[in-house]
Amino acid sequence: MRYEDYMGNVARLAVELVNADGEGELSEATDLMFAEHHVERPAWPELTALLPPLREAVAAVAEGGHLGPVNRLLTRFPPRLHVSDHDGPGTAHLHYAPDGEPALRWLGRTCAAALAQIACGTPEVTIGRCRAAGCPRFFVDQSRNRSRRFCGNTCASRTTVAAHRARQRR
Numbered sequence: 001m002r003y004e005d006y007m008g009n010v011a012r013l014a015v016e017l018v019n020a021d022g023e024g025e026l027s028e029a030t031d032l033m034f035a036e037h038h039v040e041r042p043a044w045p046e047l048t049a050l051l052p053p054l055r056e057a058v059a060a061v062a063e064g065g066h067l068g069p070v071n072r073l074l075t076r077f078p079p080r081l082h083v084s085d086h087d088g089p090g091t092a093h094l095h096y097a098p099d100g101e102p103a104l105r106w107l108g109r110t111c112a113a114a115l116a117q118i119a120c121g122t123p124e125v126t127i128g129r130c131r132a133a134g135c136p137r138f139f140v141d142q143s144r145n146r147s148r149r150f151c152g153n154t155c156a157s158r159t160t161v162a163a164h165r166a167r168q169r170r
């Protein structure tokens, strides 16, 4: 796993938690992140202390505004850096929390560190907010020209159809 892929994975993890907002199943990719780092998969109630500050931090990064929420997340869940190559030699990447930590702390530290780096312009990853009317979801953009605008196909086609109808009305 290349370093920027790891950043992308952590960014997607943070966005997934915020978008799900305490409901539903987490993705297989997220389960894999937990398994690789020996973190026990959490139930949503364990994460109630994380979701509101995480949402604020993700929103701050997506909107490029005031970064106080990112710093608050860092203060609350201070990252603990170490280098790991658990996928074999040549796969070194930074870990922001010790393997095997309780999920709340592991997620808090890991997401805080990744969001801080993305806020500072880590080149391979950006986070955006869906442009579809009324959609509160965020997305991770790793496209070459950073052209992504929607959280998924549903919002993209909904917006296209709405724009088409508006043109027809005129």
Ligand SMILES: [Zn+2]
Pocket (backbone or CB within 6 Å): 036, 037, 084, 086, 093, 095
């Ligand atoms: Zn790792």
Ligand SMILES: [Zn+2]
Pocket (backbone or CB within 6 Å): 130, 131, 132, 135, 136, 137, 150, 151, 152, 155
């Ligand atoms: Zn959307």
